[in-house]
Amino acid sequence: MVKDLKHVKFPMKMYRLKTFKEIKSIEGLDEKHLFDVIGRVIEIHCPEEKLINGKNSRLIDFTLEDPDGIQLMCTLWDEHVSKIEAFYNSTSQEPMLVLVQFCRARVCLKSGDVKICSSYDVTQLLFNQESPPFEEFRKRTSHEQTPMRSIISQSSFKECSSYSVALSGDIEVRTISEIYRDKDVFGDFWVAARIVFIDDPDWYYASCRTKGCNKKLKLKGKWLWCSTCDRNWGDGTLRYRVKVRVVDLDGNAPFLLWDRECLDLIGISADDLKDTHTKGRKGLPKELETLIGLNLLFRIAVRKEQFQNYLNAFSVMRIITDEKIVEKHAPELIQVRDRDLSPKLELELTDEDLWDIEEYC
Ligand SMILES: [Zn+2]
Structure with missing residues (x-):
């Protein structure tokens, strides 16, 4: 027998979504706190290898946009890189919506901007699903969209956005x-x-x-x-x-x-x-x-x-x-x-x- 559980403390929502606005307001930002984010991928950068603390690490940067046009930079590390790398150079997936589950916020040291990144081995990526958060996101998205692009450029560890690369002369x-x-x-x-x-x-x-x-x-x-x-x-x-x-x-x-x-x-x-x-x-x-x-x-x-x-x-x-x-x-x-x-x-x-x-x- 299956019974409805209606306890107030029982979580009825699958994801703990944060808006880009919330994430970007540095106030009360806890870098250890895990949350979920949904957005449309508009840019994927070339994956890179970095020596960090003497260990060879891989990373990939991409940019998400919300229906209000606010953009958020994301970095995935190591085993998470392949999850988005497959879409690098492929533009057939538009609009490409992704829900990043269990990510955390970080303040970019160079720009002071908040970005999100993967956290050890818990982070999950869900693409173009039919579930309520995706449906809601689609409803809120307008006609005018930034087309997706792949970018061969330095990652956020050199410059904080590809546009600043373009303008800085290099x-x-x-x-x-x-x-x-x-x-x-x-x-x-x-x-x-x-x-x-x-x-x-x-x-x-x-x-x-x-x-x-x-x-x-x-x-x-x-x-x-x-x-x-x-x-x-x-x-x-x-x-x-x-x-x-x-x-x-x-x-x-x-x-x-x-x-x-x-x-x-x-x-x-x-x-x-x-x-x-x-x-x-x-x-x-x-x-x-x-x-x-x-x-x-x-x-x-x-x-x-x-x-x-x-x-x-x-x-x-x-x-x-x-x-x-x-x-x-x-x-x-x-x-x-x-x-x-x-x-x-x-x-x-x-x-x-x-x-x-x-x-x-
Ligand atoms: Zn259509």
Whole structure:
């Protein structure tokens, strides 16, 4: 016989979740206290090895975001590294929700920020489950999301965030020809380049309207269908996906700009632009032409696919638009005129591309 137990002291909740806000308020922080956290993974750093107290330790850093956009850095140690390492360089899991059970807070000595880390052998990681805390989290997550990225950079033990790495000047910038030369080197790299034209007339896609999904919708009969939610929509939320051709001093490549970066650069949403745009060449909105001529630092994902077909664009994971920073890393690029860059466009180009270049020069 099974009876309901209704004693007040009997715990009815599976997890002891703390909000990011609670964790980040240093007040009353007890580094020995174990608690649970749920968040969306937006960044995974490359795993690293460190000599700590004469013992070789492994660690991996990743960043969680809550529905309010608050971010929290996490570090997993040793046997816990493999739990998240599998997702490094894989972006197919979006949105990737994780519940970290039995973690503890630590104050980062360099930044003074609170982060969380694994605790000996008790910490557990649960991914994309259907249980109440996950359902609740999904409900609270909005449309606009930071896309997930993998980062090859120093862990929190050198710098406290990858963004500060970018701004502190020790980012390593590679040229386009270096990227194409090292055909077996994959990862995320910085490239300084200029956008010279829009490479593809398709500049947006319809995405799922379910909160937090954003999956590209497929046409199925007269409906648009989301394969993640298995749901039909009459229309989707438009998101940017703009393929541009970029050049630097010794090469050129197709880059793919996603919604967040285009929003940054263009200033209005894809939905609004579709409604209000003035027609430019090839039916493209004239507003997109503001991208042409921009010198930017691009963080691009270099994968096998780009070497298999040179028309496969490199996904842009992040951009730096600050002119001073771009100039610092690519002074020659800023100074050179377009007409001195264009003779170097020697790739297999379509007639349309050539027409574009001619027009542009
Ligand atoms: Zn969906």
